[in-house]
Amino acid sequence: MRQTLISLFLLLAALSAKGQQYDDEYKMEVGGGVGLMTYLGDFNSGLFNNAQPMASALLKRVLNPYMAVTAQFSYGQLKGTSKGVKTYYPDVQEAAYDFSHALFDLGIRYEYNFWPYGTGRDYRGAKRLTPFVFGGLGGTLASTDNKSVVVVNVPIGVGVKYKVAKRLNLSVEWAFHFSDSDKLDGVEDPYYIKSTGLFKNRDCYSMLQLSLTYSFLPKCVTCNNDIDD
Secondary structure: HHHHHHHHHHHHHHHHHHHHHHHOOOEEEEEEEEEEEEEEEOOOOOOOEEEEEEEEEEEEEEEEEOOEEEEEEEEEEEEEOOOOOOOOOOOOOOOOOEEEEEEEEEEEEEEEOOOOOOOOOOOOEEOOOEEEEEEEEEEEEEEEEOOOEEEEEEEEEEEEEHHHHHHEEEEEEEEEEEOOOOOOOOOOOOOOOOOOOOOOOOEEEEEEEEEEEEEEEOHHHHHHHOOOO
């Protein structure tokens, strides 16, 4: 009886230690971000000129420690002016052209981490800090002068993410959104020069964003974790 109790105690202790040895891997992340949105087009003379505040909500499906798919909804303002732009515009002579348009962006993207991402206890060799790249497809709604413009955009960006805690993820990213339209600033083809190509002579915008997400929906440890016993 004594040997049975000792064996049972040792078994429970071993199971408890194994349960504490590794962290769970999670399938999903949800969170939000804040940052700056910058118009890049005919009426902007610098990469960060007239940058405006923006906010985002995002939902992420973690495929594995290297890859994830993220859906993101963002809101911000596009602001620009012909002042300071050393370009001749046939329709903009005496008075400068200024605009400030509300912009909504909804997109989905694929992310790839340079190193496996995690606490190091959820996946063998995982790092708390890793750079990543991403690309995807999205839709843009811009409220220009008394009308709305809906266009397609292609986001391409880079970033760095850091696992603050077991379920908290902090990231900084910078993305360029290339649209298929020259109407986001309210003026189409101000040079009167015809061009070919899907994204040639088109308006685009950038997003510099800091985001925080919360991990949830843990994976089955015995089925999904790549660990050594």
